[in-house]
Amino acid sequence: MKIQRLEIISFGKWRDLSIEFDSGLNYIYGTNEAGKTTVRKFVQYVLFGLSPSERNLVVPKDTGMLAGKIHITNNEERFIIERSSHKDKGKRIVTKNGEPVPESDFQEIFPGINSHTFHSIFSFQARDLYQIRNKSKEEVGKVLFNLGLTGSEEIANIEKRATVEAEKLFKKQGKNPLINQKLLQLKSISEDENRIREKESTYKGLKEEETHLENEWNDLVERETIIKSRLEDHQSLLQVKHPLSKYQLIEQEIQSFDDTSLVTDDMIDRYYFLRDKIYSIQEQEQKVHTRLQQVEQQVEKLRQQRKLISASESLQAISQAIKTWYRDNDERNETIRKKESKEAIFQQKLQENELKLEKEELSDLPLTTYIKQQWETLKFRSETLRESQNKLQRKQKSKKEEITEVEHDLNIKREKVLPETERGFVEHQLYIYNQTHSQDNEVRATENATKSKSISQYATIMKWMISSILLASAGGWLIASPATGFLYYIIPVLFLLATVFVFYMLTQLTQGLIETPNSDKQFANIDITELRSRLSSDNLLREEVNELTVKKDLIEADERELQREIDDQENELVQLDGAIDEQRMKNPLLQSIPIEYWPSTYDILYTAKQLALDIKDLEKTKVNLTKSMEEKETLLRQVLNENELTLEPGENLVAKIEQLVSIEMEIIAQLEKERGWIRDITQEQRELQASKQPYLDEMEDIYHTTGAAREEEFVALLHQVEQKANLLEERKEHFQLIFQAYGDQATSIVNQGYYWNKMERQVEEDRDQLDLIQNRKDDIRQTLANINASIEQMEEDGTLSDILHKRSVIEAEINDLAKQWAVHQTVRGVLRRTKAKYQNEYLPNVLDETAVLLNELTNGAYEEVKFTDDENLLVKHSNELWFNVQQLSEGTADQLYISLRIALNQAVNQKQGFPFLLDDPFVHFDVERKSRMMDLLKHKSQSQQIIYFSKEPAPNNDFKMIRLNHKNTIE
Secondary structure, eight states: OEEEEEEEEEETTEEEEEEEOOSSEEEEEOOTTSSHHHHHHHHHHHHHOOOHHHHHHHOOTTTOOOEEEEEEEETTEEEEEEEETTSGGGOEEEEETTEEOOHHHHTTTSTTOOHHHHHHTSEEEHHHHHHHHTSOHHHHHHHHHHHHHHSSSHHHHHHHHHHHHHHHHOOSSOSOSHHHHHHHHHHHHHHHHHHHGGGHHHHHHHHHHHHHHHHHHHHHHHHHHHHHHHHHHHHHHHHTHHHHHHHHHHHHHHHTSOOOTTSOHHHHHHHHHHHHHHHHHHHHHHHHHHHHHHHHHHHHHHHHHOOOOOOSSOHHHHHHHHHHHHHHHHHHHHHHHHHHHHHHHHHHHHHHTTOOOOHHHHHHSOOOHHHHHHHHHHHHHHHHHHHHHHHHHHHHHHHHHHHHHHHHHHHHHHHHSOOHHHHHHHHHHHHHHHHHHHHHHHHHHHHHHHHHHHHHHHHHHHHHHHHHHHHHHHHHHHHSOGGGTHHHHHHHHHHHHHHHHHHHHHHHHHGGGGOOOHHHHHTTTSOHHHHHHHHHHHHHHHHHHHHHHHHHHHHHHHHHHHHHHHHHHHHHHHHHHHHHHHHHHHOGGGTTSOGGGHHHHHHHHHHHHHHHHHHHHHHHHHHHHHHHHHHHHHHHHHHHHHTTOOOOTTOOHHHHHHHHHHHHHHHHHHHHHHHHHHHHHHHHHHHHHHHHHHHHHHHHHHHHHHTOSSHHHHHHHHHHHHHHHHHHHHHHHHHHHHHHHHGGGHHHHHTSOOOHHHHHHHHHHHHHHHHHHHHHHHHHHHHHHHHHHHHHHHTTTOHHHHHHHHHHHHHHHHHHHHHHHHHHHHHHHHHHHHHHHHHHHTHHHHHHHHHHHHHHHTTTSEEEEEEOTTSOEEEEETTSOEEEGGGSOHHHHHHHHHHHHHHHHHHHHHHHOOOEEEESTTTTSOHHHHHHHHHHHHHHTTTSOEEEEESSOOSOOSSEEEEBOTTSOBO
16 A cells, blocks of 8 residues: 555645655655654544644644545555545545545555554654653563554553552452452451341341331222322313213214215315306406407408508518618629729739739739749758858868867977987886885885884883883982982982983984985986976877877868868759749749749739739629629519509619518518417417316316205205304314313213213212221321331441441442452453463564564674563674663664564554654664664665655655755645
8 A cells, every 4th residue: 555645735834735655765854843743643634533632733723624635546546535624524535546435445455554553553753762761671671572562562551550450459468459448347347247136036026017017008008099090080070071061962963964974175165266266267258358359450450551562573572682682782882892992902012013914914824832832942942052051161261270270289299299219218217216116115124124123122121221220219219318418319310311321222223214225325316206207297298299189180070071061062052043043934024033032022923813813703793793683673673563653753663662562561460460369369268268167067076976956055055064064163162171181081081971970979989988098097107107216216326227238338349349350350361361472473573573673773783682471672692692671772772672663564564555654763863873774764665655754854865855845845
């Protein structure tokens, strides 16, 4: 699984930021506060979310929201994970190949990965090292052991808390644990309980009598409840006696009516609805009939006003002929205007270019695109060849000047070069000197070695002599006293003289080591330095002569190549002049026109030819339009003659016919409109009749359904229905009173018969029974009070009840505490079994990989890693000695911790394939250690994507580098 791209919309300091990642090592760097940790937090937020406190630290003040996306590829499938605090309650949204997917499907690429495993296995920060450093030396080993299991010290903390909590509750030896204290209290209570049991017999008799009276009391209460319930039922019925009786009488009266069930409320409502509809449609029919009469009168009036045109052509054809005449007239006028304009332009073009050609001549000129391209090509070739020839000639001149300059420098250098005889003498002298000097160095080295050994031996003897003299002088000086005078001051002087003599002898011995070599004595009269200088200068001059010779040959070759190019262009110019003469023979107009003006001349001639052709086409168009107008005028005169109409002086034929047609068309249009209204009104009458008929048919169906022969019988039947409805309403009012008293039971109440006198007698009997029961209850209450007083007298100090209560309370507390203790013990047992299983099955592979990584990071200093039975970590040095974590230096302990984290990540990554995020964990490493770590990460990135955050750029850039800056951008 690989992270392809981050899209940070709003998170911390970042807005609209996109970061692309490679599949290997991605190195993100920037100064402090550049936003590196914010980017890592963004990955955690989108994938797993943040706690409210963590979100508050990164919520931007300007937007107030967190939002972004992460693009992930997994097995050639593309996932987009999106999370926004203002969308879907901040839940994670996942799309796969552009389609939304449920959370269960998405868990396929994150099996078992949550925020904890992300921090413990796939994320690593510098502060993780700080936390391990803050542990005591005794805790470090166990923390690293638990780290090898889960990537964090959480198991160690849980196990420690479970142990502490269990020991707070219970210990086999001790008085402070809570369960131990409760057991002691329970033992004391048991002793007090045995003393109280002696009074139990008397107490038990009173308790039995109390129980008998309480049972009798319960029986009386039960009987009292039954009687009160029956009494309440009867009293409730007596309260609704009047409305219940009225309801039953009205029900009997309703039964006496004839059967009106066929007349339903819906039928009555439908009858009144149909009657209103029929009356409404009849009114509309009357209005439509009146409107139809008015339209028919208007049509007759229009018929009288119409003056028909008896023409052989239809009005539409005549109208179309008029429109065509106007259109042709406008086109002819426009054609004449265009023809005059083009003739003026044509004459102006010929005069401006001093051309004397007629339109017929221009029409016959062969001005094709091919000829234009030929003329333009000839012009371009002529200009290009002449310009190129000038450039080549200038280059040739420059090369000749350069050759002259190089020849001058070459002659000067050659004059300064040493003759061969003189150079041979200098080389021979230097060869002899070098051979002699080499031999002298070997002899002098042998002699110096022998003398150095002798001097060393002699110096040792002198040291002993000086020490002896110093001791003797010091002893004599101490023995002597200032009173002796001469001897007191002569002893230091003798010591000083002895010391000077020893150093003089050492100096004489060492002088032999720096004697002048024989070679220096032999060549004392020859200046070796000057010979070497002359030979070196001559070598430089000879190299420069060779370089100038090569340079001259190259320039001369270039000059010869330029001459060949100039000759080739001369031949091309000759061929070009022949092609130009050929074109002039074909087009005499070009005889007096230079070649550079040929393309512009072509454009002028082509434009003039097009103008001549356009003028010719416009003349034809004018003739055709005039002919069409004359045909339309002939048709219009025929219409005028057929209707026996004449033109007055000054009248226009087309305008007069157009006016007649317009008047006639208006009358015809109005008639057609009126006829359409007649059709619409007639259709409306038919629709009204058709819409009324269903209502009439439905009204007849209602009469037939109720058995009425006509409307009067149906109205009488409606009167009976109204009377019955009034009775039903009155019955409903009485039922409401009953319903207020009995609720949902009212229906069953009204359908029953009642004997009201018998019910009233039963009420009186029940009241008497209640009085007797109440008197007996008073007697039992007094007896129970006396018994309770006796029991209370026996328990006046409350010892028995208190002891029983305390015993039950303490036993309950012991059970609760025992459950808590069992939970903590279970947690410890599960953790120990889990750790044992992991230590035997899973941890060995992690430790083997940790040892390999630690050996590489420490440059082979440590070779093996293992855990002891007491969960302490040991490492084996290359000298075969084992050390625990407390004995390692801080730097080596950090390397061990990092190796363990990386090994755990590698073991888990084989199944998960999740990227590894590191937030500057090596910031305090020295250059060598950090370089080894980076090499290790580059190797690891071949199988797992790694995203590394640092405040400093990497020493090399053979992987993806991303720089964050303070301007909220990346580079």
